[in-house]
Amino acid sequence: MSAPRLRVVRGPSLDDPVTALAGVSDIYEARLEKIGVRTLRDLLLLFPRKHEDFSRVTPIGSIRPGMKTTVRGWIYHIAARETRYKRMKLAEATVSDDSGKLNVVWFNQPFLANQLHEGDEIFLAGEVELNGGLVMKNPDYEKASGDPKHAARLVPIYPETEKLTSRWLRPKIQSLLRYADELEEFMPGELLARRGFLSRAAAVRQVHFPESAQALERARERLAFEEMFVLQLAAQLAKRARKALTAQPIPFDETTARGFVKALPFTLTNAQRVAAWQILQDIARPQPMNRLLEGDVGSGKTVVAAMAMHHVARAGFQSVLLAPTEVLARQHADVIQSLLGPFQVDVGLLVGSTPAAARKPMLASLAEGHLPVLIGTHALIEEGVQYKDLALTVVDEQHRFGVGQRLAVRQKGERTPHFLSMTATPIPRTLGLTLFGDLDISILGEMPAGRLPVKTSLVPPEKRADAYNFIRQQVTAGRQVFVICPLIQESDKLGVRSATQELEKLQRDVFPELASRIALLHGRLKSAEKEAVMAGFQRGEVAILVSTSVVEVGIDIPNATVMMIEGADRFGLAQLHQFRGRVGRGTAESWCLLFTDAEDPQALKRLQAVVTNKSGFDLAEIDLELRGWGDLAGYRQHGKDFKMASLLDAVLISDAQNEAVRLLDRDPALDGEPALRRQLSAYRQVFALD
Numbered sequence: 001m002s003a004p005r006l007r008v009v010r011g012p013s014l015d016d017p018v019t020a021l022a023g024v025s026d027i028y029e030a031r032l033e034k035i036g037v038r039t040l041r042d043l044l045l046l047f048p049r050k051h052e053d054f055s056r057v058t059p060i061g062s063i064r065p066g067m068k069t070t071v072r073g074w075i076y077h078i079a080a081r082e083t084r085y086k087r088m089k090l091a092e093a094t095v096s097d098d099s100g101k102l103n104v105v106w107f108n109q110p111f112l113a114n115q116l117h118e119g120d121e122i123f124l125a126g127e128v129e130l131n132g133g134l135v136m137k138n139p140d141y142e143k144a145s146g147d148p149k150h151a152a153r154l155v156p157i158y159p160e161t162e163k164l165t166s167r168w169l170r171p172k173i174q175s176l177l178r179y180a181d182e183l184e185e186f187m188p189g190e191l192l193a194r195r196g197f198l199s200r201a202a203a204v205r206q207v208h209f210p211e212s213a214q215a216l217e218r219a220r221e222r223l224a225f226e227e228m229f230v231l232q233l234a235a236q237l238a239k240r241a242r243k244a245l246t247a248q249p250i251p252f253d254e255t256t257a258r259g260f261v262k263a264l265p266f267t268l269t270n271a272q273r274v275a276a277w278q279i280l281q282d283i284a285r286p287q288p289m290n291r292l293l294e295g296d297v298g299s300g301k302t303v304v305a306a307m308a309m310h311h312v313a314r315a316g317f318q319s320v321l322l323a324p325t326e327v328l329a330r331q332h333a334d335v336i337q338s339l340l341g342p343f344q345v346d347v348g349l350l351v352g353s354t355p356a357a358a359r360k361p362m363l364a365s366l367a368e369g370h371l372p373v374l375i376g377t378h379a380l381i382e383e384g385v386q387y388k389d390l391a392l393t394v395v396d397e398q399h400r401f402g403v404g405q406r407l408a409v410r411q412k413g414e415r416t417p418h419f420l421s422m423t424a425t426p427i428p429r430t431l432g433l434t435l436f437g438d439l440d441i442s443i444l445g446e447m448p449a450g451r452l453p454v455k456t457s458l459v460p461p462e463k464r465a466d467a468y469n470f471i472r473q474q475v476t477a478g479r480q481v482f483v484i485c486p487l488i489q490e491s492d493k494l495g496v497r498s499a500t501q502e503l504e505k506l507q508r509d510v511f512p513e514l515a516s517r518i519a520l521l522h523g524r525l526k527s528a529e530k531e532a533v534m535a536g537f538q539r540g541e542v543a544i545l546v547s548t549s550v551v552e553v554g555i556d557i558p559n560a561t562v563m564m565i566e567g568a569d570r571f572g573l574a575q576l577h578q579f580r581g582r583v584g585r586g587t588a589e590s591w592c593l594l595f596t597d598a599e600d601p602q603a604l605k606r607l608q609a610v611v612t613n614k615s616g617f618d619l620a621e622i623d624l625e626l627r628g629w630g631d632l633a634g635y636r637q638h639g640k641d642f643k644m645a646s647l648l649d650a651v652l653i654s655d656a657q658n659e660a661v662r663l664l665d666r667d668p669a670l671d672g673e674p675a676l677r678r679q680l681s682a683y684r685q686v687f688a689l690d
């Protein structure tokens, strides 16, 4: 097989569409487009997922069953036939070399009998099996040459989607390798030399068709590094830009801090104390804070934020707290009101359903500076709320906000407000450093004292009735229960159907005696209806709350002791852990019951990890390893996916960060690195560098 040639006469440009390559039809153009490959450059940068090592060529006389190897021989005989049973079409061949003979069979590719001919010298790459005699089934094949693509080398395996096979991609990409020199080298020459990295062109060539395992390793190193380096550079630039902004300093006041802590109905955990201290120090500076407060559900983030808001109010400035949903905004307003009320700090609540009559005076008093604390949903941002002196913005569960929205919050006002985001999504430390390189992070790594761990079990199908009995006992004892349903059908985006079916099942078949105390929460309900359901649950009238995952159940119900999760295998581990955190908030013992029909050992292993692991951080890392980072909610919105770099590679991350700092110290505006500046533009949106 000869490599397809470029059709273009004037000499190819990597900006040409993929159809400039011979053998790329409109159909394939469309398939490539689906995975984001439009130009020859894109195709050249479509890296293999891994390689199969078929570099060893074994004489037929020496092959053994179970070996994965390449064989080089002559076709002695080849023919197509159809099996008698099942009428399967086969191509069968006998291949020989000086040392012996081997049988080969290809299923469903009878045309091979016409493509390959008796007397052809070929490579076969595959696994040797014992079936009567030694046989290779469906091996990769090609005419023997000094420049093989599918055998007798480290063979690239591409992400096979959208009907694009590695076999189809290999010759196309190989024919492009000679244009790799046209790829722009954007890494600083000094860095490349000092770290002994391959050039970009060499790395790209070697990552597709490596000369050796060592060459492949060096190529991967270089490509992973450049990816992480550009990201870290963008983060560092954002951080420096932020340092150049001015913010209202809120001087630390010991009396204010002590007074707040003293009035609390509990003592702060050490982690809360440290986080609060870090935040109060940050906001005392004339540059805007940019801090992420990370802590498991129930670790007590709200009170830490409230402490900062109290400080800001005492200094005569305003704060705003944004929650992802109305239900949560209300809960925050209640809690913060009760914390700040004793200090005569007023708290306003502004949500979508706030009537105009209440809204007007509130907006007026914000603009005049009479209202020091405002809490609400993102509807607030769209409102164009005017503050007199906004000094602090707090965002709860910020990953649910789009980048644009985050910025809108940040940029309000003349001085840049200090910015605190809170999340219960346990972001592994390395991931945090990577994605939020321009953020400082505080972690609440411990729970308030006296919390009992939630007992978690994976309930096998035959124990379902027992589990229902247990739930009945809990309800009889006055406790409350969450039931979470997964989204089963794609069409059922808001989970209306799955939750409704679950409700009917529970009311009719399982707990008929409790039917009137079972309520339903899903994404189709109007916000007033959601509020009513949640209020009923909060008052204890509703004993069992059936909900979809799309509905925020982040509300604090200390009396809820059972979290039952249907179809648990459909959720990410971090998400399951978050659900679990909804119970165990009071002093009573609580349970999390995971139900699944999955039999796949991998799925069961993941769920078992939730049973045995109490830490959301550990679970997030396990999930990242098992399923990749796409499943950690919200990270993809950062707009960048990694091809090479591992987000768990702490050494890579810190090396890249150090190099980024070093370069910027030397050349803060990257004047000497125009190519690198162009490369960075992909990140401008993510970090708002403009």
Ligand code: ADP
Pocket: 266, 267, 268, 269, 272, 295, 296, 297, 298, 299, 300, 301, 302, 303, 424, 448, 449, 556, 585
């Ligand atoms: P989250 O981090 O999930 O937002 P919250 O701020 O809602 O957690 O706190 C969960 C519950 O724990 C609240 O009822 C809060 O009053 C309580 N709490 C917070 N800090 C402490 C503490 N140090 N000791 C005891 N209870 C606490």
Ligand code: MG
Pocket: 301, 302, 396
């Ligand atoms: Mg919270």
